[in-house]
Structures are given as C-alpha cells and as structure tokens.
Amino acid sequence: MGNNNDFVKDITNIEEDFAKWYTDIVIKAELADYTNTKGCIAIRPYGYAIWENIQKYADKKFKEQGVKNISMPLLIPESLLQKEKDHVEGFAPEVAMVTEAGGEKLDEKLIIRPTSETVFDDMYAKWLNSYRDLPFLYNQWCNVLRWEKETRPFLRSREFLWQEGHTIHESEKEARDFTLTMLDVYENIVQEALAIPVLKGRKTESEKFAGAEDTYTIETLMHDGKALQAGTSHYFGQKFTIPFNVKFQNREGKDEFAYQTSWGISTRLIGAIIMAHGDNRGLRLPPKVAPIQLIVVPVAANKPGVIEKATEVYDGLKEKYRVEIDKRDQYTPGFKFNYWELRGVPIRLEIGPRDIENNQCVLVRRDNFEKIVVSLDELDAKVGELLEEIQKNMFDMCLENQERRTSIATNIDEFTKIINENQGYIKAMWCGSEECEDKIRELTGAKSRCMPFTQEKVSDKCVCCGKPTDTLVVWGRQY
Amino acid sequence: MGNNNDFVKDITNIEEDFAKWYTDIVIKAELADYTNTKGCIAIRPYGYAIWENIQKYADKKFKEQGVKNISMPLLIPESLLQKEKDHVEGFAPEVAMVTEAGGEKLDEKLIIRPTSETVFDDMYAKWLNSYRDLPFLYNQWCNVLRWEKETRPFLRSREFLWQEGHTIHESEKEARDFTLTMLDVYENIVQEALAIPVLKGRKTESEKFAGAEDTYTIETLMHDGKALQAGTSHYFGQKFTIPFNVKFQNREGKDEFAYQTSWGISTRLIGAIIMAHGDNRGLRLPPKVAPIQLIVVPVAANKPGVIEKATEVYDGLKEKYRVEIDKRDQYTPGFKFNYWELRGVPIRLEIGPRDIENNQCVLVRRDNFEKIVVSLDELDAKVGELLEEIQKNMFDMCLENQERRTSIATNIDEFTKIINENQGYIKAMWCGSEECEDKIRELTGAKSRCMPFTQEKVSDKCVCCGKPTDTLVVWGRQY
Numbered sequence: 030m031g032n033n034n035d036f037v038k039d040i041t042n043i044e045e046d047f048a049k050w051y052t053d054i055v056i057k058a059e060l061a062d063y064t065n066t067k068g069c070i071a072i073r074p075y076g077y078a079i080w081e082n083i084q085k086y087a088d089k090k091f092k093e094q095g096v097k098n099i100s101m102p103l104l105i106p107e108s109l110l111q112k113e114k115d116h117v118e119g120f121a122p123e124v125a126m127v128t129e130a131g132g133e134k135l136d137e138k139l140i141i142r143p144t145s146e147t148v149f150d151d152m153y154a155k156w157l158n159s160y161r162d163l164p165f166l167y168n169q170w171c172n173v174l175r176w177e178k179e180t181r182p183f184l185r186s187r188e189f190l191w192q193e194g195h196t197i198h199e200s201e202k203e204a205r206d207f208t209l210t211m212l213d214v215y216e217n218i219v220q221e222a223l224a225i226p227v228l229k230g231r232k233t234e235s236e237k238f239a240g241a242e243d244t245y246t247i248e249t250l251m252h253d254g255k256a257l258q259a260g261t262s263h264y265f266g267q268k269f270t271i272p273f274n275v276k277f278q279n280r281e282g283k284d285e286f287a288y289q290t291s292w293g294i295s296t297r298l299i300g301a302i303i304m305a306h307g308d309n310r311g312l313r314l315p316p317k318v319a320p321i322q323l324i325v326v327p328v329a330a331n332k333p334g335v336i337e338k339a340t341e342v343y344d345g346l347k348e349k350y351r352v353e354i355d356k357r358d359q360y361t362p363g364f365k366f367n368y369w370e371l372r373g374v375p376i377r378l379e380i381g382p383r384d385i386e387n388n389q390c391v392l393v394r395r396d397n398f399e400k401i402v403v404s405l406d407e408l409d410a411k412v413g414e415l416l417e418e419i420q421k422n423m424f425d426m427c428l429e430n431q432e433r434r435t436s437i438a439t440n441i442d443e444f445t446k447i448i449n450e451n452q453g454y455i456k457a458m459w460c461g462s463e464e465c466e467d468k469i470r471e472l473t474g475a476k477s478r479c480m481p482f483t484q485e486k487v488s489d490k491c492v493c494c495g496k497p498t499d500t501l502v503v504w505g506r507q508y
Numbered sequence: 509m510g511n512n513n514d515f516v517k518d519i520t521n522i523e524e525d526f527a528k529w530y531t532d533i534v535i536k537a538e539l540a541d542y543t544n545t546k547g548c549i550a551i552r553p554y555g556y557a558i559w560e561n562i563q564k565y566a567d568k569k570f571k572e573q574g575v576k577n578i579s580m581p582l583l584i585p586e587s588l589l590q591k592e593k594d595h596v597e598g599f600a601p602e603v604a605m606v607t608e609a610g611g612e613k614l615d616e617k618l619i620i621r622p623t624s625e626t627v628f629d630d631m632y633a634k635w636l637n638s639y640r641d642l643p644f645l646y647n648q649w650c651n652v653l654r655w656e657k658e659t660r661p662f663l664r665s666r667e668f669l670w671q672e673g674h675t676i677h678e679s680e681k682e683a684r685d686f687t688l689t690m691l692d693v694y695e696n697i698v699q700e701a702l703a704i705p706v707l708k709g710r711k712t713e714s715e716k717f718a719g720a721e722d723t724y725t726i727e728t729l730m731h732d733g734k735a736l737q738a739g740t741s742h743y744f745g746q747k748f749t750i751p752f753n754v755k756f757q758n759r760e761g762k763d764e765f766a767y768q769t770s771w772g773i774s775t776r777l778i779g780a781i782i783m784a785h786g787d788n789r790g791l792r793l794p795p796k797v798a799p800i801q802l803i804v805v806p807v808a809a810n811k812p813g814v815i816e817k818a819t820e821v822y823d824g825l826k827e828k829y830r831v832e833i834d835k836r837d838q839y840t841p842g843f844k845f846n847y848w849e850l851r852g853v854p855i856r857l858e859i860g861p862r863d864i865e866n867n868q869c870v871l872v873r874r875d876n877f878e879k880i881v882v883s884l885d886e887l888d889a890k891v892g893e894l895l896e897e898i899q900k901n902m903f904d905m906c907l908e909n910q911e912r913r914t915s916i917a918t919n920i921d922e923f924t925k926i927i928n929e930n931q932g933y934i935k936a937m938w939c940g941s942e943e944c945e946d947k948i949r950e951l952t953g954a955k956s957r958c959m960p961f962t963q964e965k966v967s968d969k970c971v972c973c974g975k976p977t978d979t980l981v982v983w984g985r986q987y
Contacts (some may be wrong), residue, residue, distance in 0.1 A: 063632065065588060066581040066618065071631050074576035074646065081577065096555035098560065103544040103582075103620075103651055109544060122611055125583075126621065130604035130653030139545065141582075141606065141620075152543065152550050161838070167553065170653070172582055176610030186935075188582050359640070489624050 040371070044311050045229065049252040054303055055182045058312050068180040068187035072296065076183075078150065078320030080190065080300055086222045086317065087192065087294065090214050096166045096194060101148045103171075104139040109147045110271045116146065119239020123176040125187075125414045141174040146240065146265070146291055149195040150273035157287065159278045160199045164207070168194040184508050191295035195465060197287035204288035208264040211292040212245045214259035223298060224423040225249045225305045226431055227259060228454070228503060230479030235469050237465050238291075248440055248478045248503070250431045251304035253454025256478050256505035262292035294323035296374065300508070305427050312373025315423050316416040318389035323412060324355040324369045328362045328366075328381030335356055339387050342378065342405065350412060370395060375419045376412065396422050439488040441472060444504070448473050452506060459502040460491035469493055475504040519850070522788050526732040533782055534661045537851050543684065546948045547659040549667035551775065554851065555662075557799035558778055559669065563649065565701045565796065566671065566773065569693050575645045575673060582651075583618040588626045591751045595625065598718020602655040604666075620653040625719065625744070625770055628674040628939035629752035636766065638757045639678045643686070647673040662779035662860045663736075663987050670774035676754060676766035683767035687743040687894045690771040691724045694739035702777060703794035704728045704784045705901040705910055706738060707933070707982060709958030714942050717770075721745045723907050727957045727982070733931025735957050735984035738780055741771035759921040779987070791852025792874055793903050795895040802891060803848045807841050807860030817864045821857065821884065829891060851875060855891065875901050884900050917966040920951060923983075927952050931985060938981040939970035948972055956982040 040057065041049040049491045055061050060076030072080065090100075098453055104127060120143045129140040142148065153165060170192045177185050194211060196206040212229060219227050226245040237244040241263040249259045270276070272284040279285040306313040318324050323346060327339035336356060343354040355365050362379070373395060380390040390408065392401045396419045403411045434453025438444035444455055455475060459465060469492070470476055484501050492500050519536065520528040534540050539555030551559065567577075583606060590596045599622045606618040621627065633643060649671045656664050673690060677683040691708060698706050706726040709884050716723040720742040728738045732759040749755070749765040760763040787793040802825065806818035815835060829867050834844050841858070848856055852874060859869040869887065871880045875898045882890045913932025917923035923934055934954060938944060948971070949955055963980050 064581050064627070064632065064633065065585055066583050066627075069581035069583065072579040074578050076577070077578050080579075097557070099553050099556050100551040100559075101652070102543050102548035102550065104545045104548065125609035125618075127604045128607045129617075131657070132601055134635055138608075139604075148543070148545075148550075152541065155541065174582070178610070190579060346571045346844075362629060450637065 040309065041310060041365065043252065043307065047304075051300075052182070052302060054307055054311055054371075060299065060303070060312075061182045062487070063182075068177060069085050069338070070182050070186055070289045072190075075273065075320060079318055080296055081226070082318040082320065083218070083222065083298055086191075087214075087218050088170075089190075090218060091168055091194065094166065094210060094214065096168050096196075097168045098169060100169055100171070101142075101145050101152070101249060103142055105142055105145075105148055107138045107140055109151055109205050110133075110140055112147060112267050113240050116240035116269070120144070120175075122144050125174050125176055133249055137462060142171075143175045144291075144293075145169070145173075145193055146195060146269055146289075147273070150269045153197055153275045154273050154286070157197070157275055157277050160280055163199045163277060163287065164196055164203065166194070166196045166207075168192055174296075181300075183296055183303070186296075189297065191293050194290075194292045196290045197270065198290075199277065199279065199285075200223065200288065201288050204290050205264055208243070208245060208262050208290045211245065211290070212260075212262040215247050215262065215292070215294060218294070219247055219249065219259050219298070219301075220424065222300055222315065222317045223302060223305075223409075224317070224427065225259070225419055226424065226428045228479065228481055230481035230503065232261075232479055233459075233466060233477045233502065235466055236477060238263045240265065240268055242268060246479050248505075249305060250427075250454060250481065250505070251301070252307065252430065253304070254430075254434045254505075255508055256454065257297070257508045258478075259295040260292070261300060262291060265289040265291065271463075284309065301435070304508075306423055307373075309420050310367070311371035313423065314373035316375045316420045319373065319375055320351060321353050321369075321372070322351045322416055323378055324374045325352065325363055325375040325378045325380065326365045326369070327354075327356065328379050328384075330356070330358070333381045334379070334385060335382060339380050342380060342408070346409065346412060349409065350416070376415060394419055394495035396426070435450060437487045438492055441469070441493055441494055444469070444475075444492055448475050448506065454478065455504040456487050456501060457492035457504060458486075458488045458490060458498050459500050460494055460498045461494040461500060462494070465491055469504065474506050476507055478503045478505050478507070517799070517928050519788065519790060521784065522731065524576065526783075529786070530779075530783060531661070532975065533790055533850075538853050539778065539782070539791075540661045542661075544974070547570075549661050549665055551669075554799060555778060558781065559775055559794070561797040561799065562697070562701065562777055563671075566693075567649075569696060570647055570671075571690060572675065573642060573645065575647050575675075577647045577933065579648055580621075580624050580631070581649070582621055584621055584624075584627055586617045586619055588630055590621055591626060591746050591851050591924045595719035595748070595916065599623070599654075604653050604655055610772050616801050621650075622652055622654045623770075623772075624648070624652075625674065625748055625768075626752070628710055628766070629748045629754050632676055632749075632754045633752050636676070636754055636756050637761055640914060641686075642678045642756060642766065643675055643682065644674045645673070645686075647671055662775055662781075662782070665775075668774050668776065670772050673769075674772045675769045676749065676767075678756065678764070680767050683745075683769050684743055687722070687724060687741050687771070690769070691726065691739075691741040694726050694741065694771070694773060695760065697773070698728065698777070698780075699795065700725055702781055702784075703796070703798045703899055704780060705903065705907045707958065707960055709960035709982065711740075711958055712945060712956045712981065714945055715956060715958075717742045719744065719747055721747060725958050727984075728780055728784060729906075729913060729933060729984070730780070730987065731786065731909065732783070733913045733984075734794060734987055735933065736776070736780050736783065736956075736987045738777060739773040740769070742769060744768040744770065746837075752858050757800065779936045783987075785902055786852075789846070790850035792902065793852035793854060794900045795854045799830060800832050800850065800851070800853045801830045801847075801851045801895055802855040802857055804831065804839055804859065805848070806833075807858050807863075809837070810833070811861045813864060814859070814861060819886065821859060821869065825888065825891060828888065829895070854882055855894060868947055873898055875905070916966045917971055920948070920972055923948070923954075923971055924952050927985065929953050933957065934983040935964065935966050935980060936971035937965075937967045937969060937977050938979050939973055939975040939977045940979060941973070944970055944972035948983065953985050955983050955986055957982045957986070
C-alpha cells in the first residue's frame with residue numbers, strides 16, 4: 030500500500046479548483062506520479078490495476094469481434110510516415126526522433142510511433158494477396174509518443190498506453206460497418222465498465238484524425254461540465270492503401286485496394302473515471318474496473334477474536350470478489366476509512382466486537398455513503414447485489430450531471446452566456462463552415478464535439494452566421 | 509489464417525541447416541515477419557497469441573508472489589542512465605537516442621530504455637520512506653530496445669517485448685531470497701508451460717548483468733545442442749540504491765539503503781519453443797501455450813452431414829479447449845494436415861462420413877503422429893488426457909535431448925572434441941579466472957552457461973589451466 034499520510038483535508042475542494050483537485054487525486058490516491066522524463070508519468074500499481082481491468086474487459090470484447098492482437102515496431106522510418114500527405118502534416122510537429130543508435134548517427138531518422146497506420150499498411154501490403162485473406166482485424170496494446178507542449182497525467186501525456194486497432198476489408202461497406210461496430214464496442218466499454226454515459230457522433234472536418242475520411246467519436250462529460258473525447262474510430266477508405274500499395278485480387282479476379290479503419294482508446298480513460306465520478310473525498314471507482322471492490326476494516330482490532338473473524342469474512346469473499354483486508358496496526362479505523370475512500374473502493378466492510386456478537390457486519394457504499402447492516406449469512410449475495418447497484422447508480426449520477434448540463438442555444442449570445450454559466454454540452458445548429466467553427470471557438474472557448482447520430486432540429490439556422498441548416502452539432506469546452 | 513501456400517517440402521531440413529530451418533518456421537508458420545525498421549520484427553497474430561499465453565501464465569505466477577504491475581517511461585534522460593558506472597558501461601554502446609522532438613533539438617538526449625533499473629530507482633527514491641513500505645515488488649510488461657548488430661527474429665531483436673521485475677527490500681537476506689524465488693518461478697514457467705527442462709545456476713563474473721552483484725540464470729538446450737539463456741534474475745545489493753539515494757528508516761529508526769533485485773523473461777521464449785520442440789514438419793507447440801490446442805479437419809467435407817457433424821464436435825469442445833475448425837473449401841484435407849502440422853497444433857481431429865457412421869473420430873498427435881480412434885461419447889475427456897500426455901512427452905523428449913548432449917570434459921582437447929562432435933552442455937571444472945574462460949571461448953566457441961546449483965566433482969582441476977579447483981561450470985555454445 031505504500032507509505033501514505035494523506036488525509037481528505039489535504040485535497041483541494043472539487044468545486045473551487047477542479048484542475049488542482051484532479052492532480053491531488055492522481056498523486057494522493059497513488060494512481061500515477063511525475064517522473065524525471067518531462068511530460069511522462071509513472072503509472073503506479075493502483076492506477077495500473079485499473080488499466081489492467083479496462084484492458085481485460087476491452088480485449089474480450091475485441092476478440093468477440095474476431096480481432097487478433099499483434100505487435101508492430103516502435104520505430105518508424107521517416108520515409109514511411111511521409112507516404113500519406115495529410116497524416117504526416119498532422120503528426121510531424123509532435124514526433125520524437127531517434128537520430129543516433131549503437132554509437133552512430135543513423136542514415137535515416139527513426140520516429141517513435143505517434144500512431145501506427147503507416148507501419149500496419151506497410152506490412153499489410155506484404156501479407157495481403159486475395160480477397161480470401163480479408164478482413165485483417167488486427168490490434169496492438171502498446172505505448173505511443175506525441176510531443177505535447179502542455180501535459181497532464183492520463184489526460185495528455187507525451188507517452189501514453191493505448192490500443193490501436195487497424196483493419197482492412199474487401200469493400201467500402203464492410204469497412205464502414207466495422208468502423209461503427211467498433212464505436213459501439215467502445216460505447217459498451219465506457220458505459221458498462223466505466224459507468225460513464227457517452228454521446229456518439231461524427232467529427233466535423235476540422236476535428237478529424239489526420240488522414241481519415243471520417244472520424245467517429247464517443248464523447249463524455251466530466252464533473253465540471255467539460256467534455257472529454259473517450260475514444261475514436263476512423264474510416265480511411267483507400268487513403269493509405271493506395272500510397273502503400275495494399276491491394277488484393279478481388280472476387281472478379283481484378284486488383285483492388287483495400288478499405289481501411291482504425292480505432293483507439295487509451296489510459297486517458299483513467300482520467301475520465303477520475304473526473305466523471307470523483308468527489309471531495311477522492312476517487313469513486315466503478316465496481317467493474319475497481320482493483321479492490323471491497324475493503325475489510327476491522328474495528329477495535331485489538332479486542333480478542335476481531336482480526337480472526339475479519340479474516341474469516343475476507344477469506345469467504347476473496348474467491349468471488351476483488352477483496353482486501355486492512356490489518357495495519359499503526360492506523361486507526363478512522364484513518365483507514367479516509368484512506369480507502371480516497372482510493373474509491375466501492376464498498377467498505379466494517380466489523381467489530383458488537384457486530385461479531387450479532388453475527389453481522391456493516392457495509393458502507395462509496396457512491397452515496399449509505400450504511401447497511403448485513404447478517405454474515407447473507408453477506409456474499411448482498412455484496413454481489415450491492416456492487417451491481419453501485420455500478421448502476423454511478424452511471425445514473427453521471428447521466429444526471431450530463432442532462433443537467435446539456436443546453437440548447439440558438440444564437441451566439443445565448444451560447445456564450447450558457448457556456449460561461451453552466452459549461453456542459455451545447456446543442457446548436459451549424460452551417461457546415463470552418464469559419465463558423467473557428468469563430469465559435471474564439472468567442473466561447475467551445476469546440477464542436479460531434480454531429481450526434483441522434484439529430485434534432487433545435488432551430489433552423491446556424492447559431493453563428495444564421496444561414497439555414499439542418500445539422501445539429503454538440504459543442505463544449507474540452508480536455 | 510491469412511493467405512498461405514506453404515508446403516512442408518519448402519522447409520529446410522532441420523539436420524542440414526538449423527539456422528535456415530528456424531527462419532523458415534518463423535516466416536512460414538506466420539509467427540513473425542521482417543519489417544522496414546531494420547532489426548525489428550512484426551509479431552503476427554499466431555506468434556503473439558503464444559506470447560499472450562506465456563504472459564497470462566507468468567503474470568498469474570508473479571501475482572501469487574505479491575508482485576504488482578506498473579508502467580514506467582520509455583525514455584530515460586541520459587544523466588539518469590549514467591548514475592551507475594558498470595551499468596552505463598554495459599549498455600551505452602547499444603542504446604538508441606532521441607535527440608529531436610516536437611520540432612526542436614533536445615537539451616538533454618533521451619535514451620530509449622534498454623532496461624529500467626535506473627528509472628525504477630529514481631522513482632523508488634521518491635516513494636520510499638519507512639521499512640513499513642517495503643518490499644516494493646513491481647513489474648512491467650513492456651518493450652525495450654538494444655541496438656544489436658546482428659539480429660534474428662525472437663532470439664536477438666533490436667526491439668523486444670519482455671517483463672522486467674524490479675524489487676527493493678529491507679534486508680540483504682530478503683532480497684537474495686527473492687532473487688532465487690523468482691528464478692524458481694521462471695523454472696516453473698519454462699518447464700511447466702513451455703515443456704523445456706532448465707539448468708539453474710549462477711553466472712560467472714564475466715557473464716553477469718551490467719551492474720549486478722550476482723546474476724542467476726535458467727539455461728535451456730535447443731534441438732541442435734546450442735544453449736539459450738531463457739531468463740535471468742539479478743541481485744544488486746545496494747549498487748543502485750546508494751547512487752540513487754533509495755533509502756528508508758529501518759526498524760531501529762536509522763536511515764538505510766534498500767536491497768534490490770531485478771528479473772526478466774522476453775519474447776525470446778518463443779524462439780526457445782521453436783528451437784527446442786520443432787521438427788521437419790514445422791512447429792510443435794506445448795498444449796499449455798498453444799493458441800490452438802486442437803484443430804478440427806472435416807474429411808470428404810462435401811458429403812452430406814460432414815460439415816454439420818464436424819461443427820457439432822467443434823461446438824462441444826470449444827468451451828473447454830482452444831479449438832478451431834478448418835472449413836476452407838479451396839484446400840484438400842492433405843493440404844490442411846500439413847498446414848496445421850507446420851503451425852504445431854498439438855492435436856488434429858479428423859472426421860469423415862465413415863467416422864460419423866461409427867460415432868467416432870480420429871485424433872492425431874503432433875508430438876509423435878500417433879493416431880487414436882475415439883468414440884465421440886468419450887471425446888471430451890480423451891482430449892484433456894491427451895493434451896496432458898503431449899505436454900509431458902514434449903518435456904521428456906527435450907530432456908532426453910539434453911541428457912544425450914551433456915558430456916564431461918577433463919581437459920581442453922577432450923572439451924574441443926566433444927563440442928565439435930556433439931555440441932550440448934559440457935560439464936568441466938574451472939579455476940575461477942577470466943583468463944581461462946576467455947581461452948576456452950577462443951578455442952571452442954563455448955561460453956560458461958553457469959555454475960549449476962547442483963555441483964558435482966567431475967575432476968579436481970581446471971579443464972583449461974589445470975589448477976586445483978572445486979567449481980563445476982557447465983559450458984556450451986549459445987544463441
């Protein structure tokens with residue numbers, strides 16, 4: 030558990046300074062720490078265990094779609110990155126370059142992957158022959174580097190961990206369908222495992238991934254009303270497969286270039302969990318990804334039989350749930366309550382001499398602090414039930430925040446007023462011009478999050494220029 | 509499965525050119541492929557699935573020892589690597605350097621981690637306060653880079669995947685014990701999961717890890733009689749914790765520097781599996797790490813009911829075992845037999861019209877080609893039994909090879925003669941001088957593998973210089 034003298038009083042108030050509150054939680058809950066490699070973090074065991082749970086859940090969902098994992102090189106020869114024009118323009122400013130290795134200057138610079146479309150296409154060209162080989166549904170769990178100027182743990186780090194899926198298909202339709210299938214998988218991961226509601230839609234031209242024909246996104250809303258892009262899925266058409274010569278013999282015996290997708294989620298999701306669910310006592314972790322689902326805290330542990338009974342209770346639960354017991358004798362129960370609340374453990378189980386007499390224990394929910402006295406005979410079933418309830422309640426609380434912070438604006442003054450007062454999502458019509466997008470960003474600090482799949486007609490003209498339009502965009506300030 | 513027109517006849521004969529046979533297997537069984545990043549491979553789905561199975565097995569064993577996973581930065585500031593003299597001397601010649609990033613020249617070069625002792629110690633100094641915090645038992649699964657001049661897929665690659673465990677302890681004894689505990693865990697992984705016998709021992713001074721006080725190893729012997737170091741565990745004492753200032757308040761209230769270990773296994777183990785078990789028909793995979801444990805091949809699949817029955821059999825097995833069915837209609841059963849033999853699938857299940865009439869199928873073992881007719885009613889249990897038998901038999905075959913290729917030498921002429929004729933392990937006494945080690949290497953091409961834990965007195969004087977000694981070393985040519 031590491032040395033820790035944190036108390037809740039050391040955490041910045043969440044309503045006063047959300048950014049500082051966030052950093053406090055990251056550091057004090059021992060999720061991650063700053064390192065001497067500027068802009069790069071160390072993910073500590075408690076933070077990494079959340080990532081492992083996300084990985085396990087996601088990897089299973091990917092494999093259900095027929096996706097297979099592979100491993101591609103970290104380093105990309107500069108000439109390879111340059112093969113697709115829009116892509117290199119998008120990423121060149123933020124790459125890190127290896128120029129020396131093995132004691133010598135390299136003939137060609139090697140780029141640390143910021144993303145791997147180019148490497149996958151280079152190999153796909155080698156591996157693909159016939160339509161019978163298709164689709165290639167490959168993914169890798171790996172690290173990538175983007176030389177960001179301003180960094181924040183999990184949210185924007187120069188190095189981060191992610192998965193990048195890259196698939197090629199024999200037809201545009203199949204590739205487009207798969208792009209949206211993976212967006213649905215992401216929706217499932219974020220809503221079901223992370224208990225965060227998502228807004229699904231397509232990105233505008235200016236917010237697209239560098240080189241994509243279409244970028245789809247799942248957007249989430251944080252406690253403070255700012256938006257976080259939680260995952261994206263891209264359709265590339267033949268934009269990479271033509272320059273990389275990824276072709277196959279189609280069913281008619283003719284050469285055709287393959288149709289491509291890519292999609293990614295990252296350790297950013299840990300940031301989303303913190304900011305969507307946290308409160309003034311610290312983290313609140315959704316049971317499905319919590320490294321510890323229940324913490325047993327013996328009360329009056331020095332009294333005869335308490336530690337023994339608490340251990341027995343722990344032993345009875347540990348096969349089925351992720352459970353730990355806090356037997357540290359240098360701390361009071363009060364200290365431990367704060368300690369595990371800070372770490373967001375969904376259920377605390379208290380057991381003391383009087384409980385033991387009555388064959389019971391007390392369960393305390395982290396989501397709403399409700400205390401429940403439970404007979405030890407019914408404990409196992411009750412814990413399972415409660416974890417499900419907490420998971421659901423956390424989703425509902427997030428949804429309530431999102432709904433409360435979703436507004437409609439029909440002109441720019443209204444837009445500005447709402448975003449300044451309430452942050453959140455602003456639903457407003459958009460004419461489709463980049464000019465209006467830029468102007469809205471300048472005036473309000475909000476960017477287009479997406480053109481949601483569920484379109485509504487909240488007005489009949491662009492919120493900025495007033496031109497007639499049918500397109501609804503959801504806007505918001507972002508992380 | 510990808511496009512594949514390989515036939516067994518395209519594989520180089522294993523006895524004629526083992527090195528070429530090895531490369532053939534890697535490429536034709538679609539385990540990995542060369543990339544345009546020189547010295548770096550792409551691990552393809554079938555190869556990566558083996559790695560995932562090794563990871564799953566190993567990670568569980570690590571966690572049983574209390575080890576927790578974390579993630580440290582990929583890039584190490586040059587000044588950090590230089591803090592421990594022996595370490596930097598060992599690794600400096602083979603590092604890759606990032607000198608430009610985000611469009612600018614960096615003030616300080618960043619090294620892509622060749623190993624992460626320095627980064628862990630830098631953070632441990634920050635995280636450690638009291639003996640109560642100890643031990644830190646942390647591990648990371650990640651990629652590392654070492655700029656090797658000559659590379660071979662899996663065996664020696666500039667980038668490779670591995671796990672690196674780094675632990676610190678409050679006493680020398682505890683750290684030394686943990687070094688050996690992890691060596692035992694490695695022995696278990698390689699013997700039980702990979703079905704390869706290991707030789708355990710301590711490395712000589714000249715074969716130690718750069719910066720270690722003691723390096724322990726598990727050595728394995730390949731089909732051709734050359735040795736492969738399969739995993740190492742190091743005891744560092746305070747060699748890093750002093751320069752990195754990793755100290756804690758001990759039980760007496762005084763400052764003390766922590767005692768450190770590290771240990772690693774890598775994708776090299778995939779190379780070990782290929783070279784320890786393979787034969788002229790291709791890979792042979794131990795059932796415990798085989799991505800596919802049983803392949804169903806319908807025979808006379810165009811006859812009515814065959815595909816349906818084969819699918820029914822497949823459905824009946826797939827929950828319990830890793831099973832696939834090959835329904836491709838463009839290939840003959842004969843082609844498919846070769847295809848799956850090349851890929852080392854432990855059991856092939858053939859089922860055709862006559863089998864269906866008799867409520868049976870045929871199981872063919874990949875390890876010894878034995879054919880077994882089994883009633884469909886007993887299939888499930890028989891498959892489980894057979895997988896265990898194959899796992900055991902593969903270990904025994906390897907052990908037999910190792911025993912047949914283990915010799916004793918009492919003088920250098922004998923040593924030279926044996927290694928030229930039989931390769932393998934040579935047991936010979938050693939005086940302890942680096943001079944004799946160097947001379948033996950020059951004359952025979954063999955290096956000391958280790959000083960085995962089970963010492964024998966095969967002679968009473970050094971095999972090279974003739975000085976009296978009690979130390980047995982096992983020698984061999986190596987990968």
